[in-house]
Amino acid sequence: MRLDILVLHGAKLRYGCVIGVLLIGLVSASVVSASGSVGSKGMVVSASSEASRVGLDILMAGGNAVDSAVAVGFALSVTYPEAGNLGGGGFAVIRLPTGEVMTLDHREQAPLASRPDQFLDDSGQYDPDKALYSHLASGTPGSVDGLLRLHERFGRLPREAVLAPAIELAESGFRLSDVLASRLRDLVAGVPDRPATVAKFSTPSGPLKGGDLWRQPDLARTLRTISKEGAAGFYTGWVADAIVAEMKRGGGLIAQGDLDGYVSVWREPVHGRYRGFDVYSMGPPSSGGILLVQMLNMLEAFDVASLPLGNAELIHLMTEVERRAYADRAEHLGDPDFWPVPQQALTDTDYAAARMKSFNPERASSSDDVGHGLVFPESEQTTHFSVIDSDGMMVSLTTTLNSSFGSQWVVPGTGILLNNEMDDFAASAKSANQYGLLGNAANAIEPRKRMLSSMSPTIVMKSGQPYLITGSPGGSTIITTVLQVIVNMIDHGLDLEAAVRRPRIHHQWRPDVIYFGPNAISPSALEALRAMGHELEQRPPMGDANSISIHSGVFTGFADPREGGAALGY
């Protein structure tokens, strides 16, 4: 416990907007360390310590969890440019103090001029340069509309108040960590031909270094316009003009009509019951919630708690569950506004039982028996944050540009990085995307359609009371990361920190390989799994599950050390 004097700077003093000094007070803040924190009034966990600080300040200034989450979302566009964004999209799961749970889909949409074959080359093969790094890679951004809609509906503070900290961070700058500075240098070195990207992410005299004060004046101007004008400040006016001009210049497809037509969608959450807990997660166009509930339904029939963590039997069971769920993903999931997703059937417990009939506790199944597939991912950049306030309002929000720094194109004069989310569509039934995920007609490119996602912002309740807020980046590994955090806590009785720290495994049906993080599997378990017929391959650590657990009114926040963010509570 330590006493903290918090001053949320008045952006009013600088910019003449309405908030002024929001709070000057003596507050008892129980920040245990950057990665872990305990509190009972509010908690924010994100991949960026500056953004978590913004979220905590907003809570302490009288904002609710939605105010805080919206402020964190905008702050991440400044301090975590790998995935935090204005030019991307995301999903939020919100639990109100009344107990109602809802979700907001602010996923990007395919521009009206999109074509199903736009990422195929002349010989009909998937062209990763087009799909990932050209202007065609960008979908119509949803983040600004989503964050502002969330705020309009449930926020308590004025819009200017929740945007002020992000403006301040962009305008006055913040000190770069060595890690972020090194990522910016790598980015700039790879795109010498993109002047706006080079200008944003370096200085006129050369690359940025750890400890440098990094200012983003263009982004500050864009954020200030959004603060003044709301969504209109992004989807119309000079910011929209700049996006459309950059699209025209670079051969992209986003036109003013796409920006005018963009609307986030309130959707019902996917709900499942697992050993008496209620699990709420994101429905289509994310595959996250359906797969998570499907996998939990399959696991429920097994005595998971009796299988020690790291044990071959447990990893075999998890793998077979994951194999079956991911095979369904490729076949059945897409944007529900375009494709009849059989959500009820896929999340039905009888279906889970039927799916596991072919499970053999001693032998690996073959993915050939259920389908076909291709290669594994490279970039897995997305970011997740969790927030709770003293009234039990909870926000679980995952947002992304898709790859790290999206398409790596900055819209000149705006500081906005463009997403490369169009790669999350199936380029053709035969092609895998950058995550190695296959898809078919359900996820084919169509104008105004939202591309399938794996993002899985999740809220778990125990007997109607808050229990867990979690989610993760990681492309196709997002859903299995969230699954493992939940199972580690519910079945294995781990506390939040241990549940999040625990090394992870991942199987996605195709390729038919168990990926495992460092120290996830002992040499003897590896041998036993190989003897069962599994192929295994070690990968870098998976996921970044910035989570909050709640027990007897106490909030425990833990920032996943794989990325090194901050949990801050009071």
Ligand code: GLY
């Ligand atoms: N772009 C990663 C995802 O949406 O799953």
